[in-house]
Amino acid sequence: MIITVIAFAIYGGISYLMYTKVRHYGSLVLFQFVVISILSTLMGHIIDLYNEQRKREQEIEELKVKNLQSRYDALTNQINPHFFFNSLNGLTSLIRKKNNEETLTYVNKLSDVFRYILQSDKKGLVTLAEELTFVNAFRYMMEVRFANKLEYHIEIDKNVLSQKVPVLSILPLLDNVVVHNMIDSNHKMIIDIFINKNNELVISNPVYPKLSPAETNGTGLNNLESRFLLLMGQQIRVESKGSVFNVYLPLGQSI
Template identity: 55%
Template sequence: MFTIKKFTSVQALLLFGLLMGVFIIYPNIAQIPWDIPRHVQSAGEGGGAMQVPVHTMNIKHVCFESLTGYWLFFVFRYLFFSITIWVLLIINIKKIKQPVFARRIFLTAVVTALAYGLYILTSLSIKKHIDCFTIHLLFQFVVACVLCVLIGYATALYSVQREKELEIERLKRETLQSRCDALANQINPHFFFNSLNGLTYLVRSDDKERTLEFVNKLSNVFRFILQSDKKGLVTLSEELNFLDSFRYLLEVRFADKLTFDIRVDESATTMKLPVLSLLPLVDNAVVHNAIDSEHKIRMVIATRSDSDSGETVLTVSNPIYPKLEKPVTNGTGLTNLSARYQLMVHKDIRIEKTDDTFTVILPLS
């Protein structure tokens, strides 16, 4: 996968310097077909004063030396520009990481001027000073300087932007995680007091067996809820085991006026979803609907293949029997569930509502 770190490694910058070196000396490359004949002609004229027996050999020797010197200096020019660009890129990307344009262009210009001076001194020392003081050579150094400044500045801007995006993403995750923790904190006291009411009913009815079973199921539910903060995703099988205990408590509380119809494929039980996904949906149905002899609630929990994506989803639906008085709730149950899905699964839940039925569709991963 492409990353800015790979692009700005020392080896990558060296390779980029070699490629840019070709770009910088391209005018010299294009001039080769005209330079070589000129060197040969110049070498031939220089050997014309020799004696006839050695004339041909001297001309060939002088031409060979001239062409060898030409190619060696050509390679030197290429490597010099490549290394200069490499150094300038390291300064602009590795050393100056903040997008401060004035400082960047000043340091790059100073280093480029030093490189230009070194190039001239080297050329004069080996008597290859034909292009030392030409506008063409000066323009090549200016182009190398400007390109390295722009590349370094663009890289710095990208890095700053990337850091901001990562920071925003981190803050989003922390916010969503705090909302998940808040959801668990809301569930515990709310569920605890409702469960105590159910237990009180059983104690008063003097049904010891159901009371013991109720306490056992209540213990399972609280154990699962208290351990939920240590879990992110759980299998559908774990969530249904929790629901088995939870629904028993509700069936006792509502005297079998609230029942469950669970239709889950065996192959889907190993798929995962955020912990405590079913609890707010069941609680939502209980809070917002009238449950009595005339309005019995039968919740249907089933798996199916989604018609849009083709993926396996879990549907939780219940009939709608609105209460005469609107319930007082904070309305965070479905909101928090949606946020947890985006945080943990990177998918959205869907809500489908008709006049008679309320359905929530949960993606499974």
């Protein structure tokens, strides 16, 4: 409004000196002034509304990010207690056997595993190479715990090791294999980890259902799916063929 008044004051003064013989000139200038003032006011109001909307959208987006981070932290933290108690079973078995050297190696691997887990709250996505390094430490612990009854076959091309996955993606899947299946001399468990043609990380295992249902709240796969949606915007795939159980994890872009 102020800019319009000043501009029309100058315009009106110059025009009056140049066109003093035009009838009703003052009314014409006044009409133009009113029209331009209304348009300027509406334009200013629209700009204010747009800025306010943008501000609100930014605030909502910030709240969403904070909410997603809180949910992700909560989902990740649910992994730790479950894994902790399962790990102690293997350590207890070695202590009873009084194999000090193997027990020491087991403790070192357990330390590596827990260091990775404790640092996971500072990470979102990690390279597949980092995740597999963790898996190798976990693998040793599980193979010791189940002697020759559990094996891991890992075949990953070096070209995909730089691609990304949410931290601790593989742990709940490996843990679920132990929780939901019989593993003994008659039911040898072989877990295959490989990359398929769709550039998905596949974790595959035979199914040997326990005689009694496992005591679990069933949140492992749901949590994993939620973390992939939160961090990568992609969904995991679960495929149960009766005798084989497969989980497909999408990989992110290379770092």
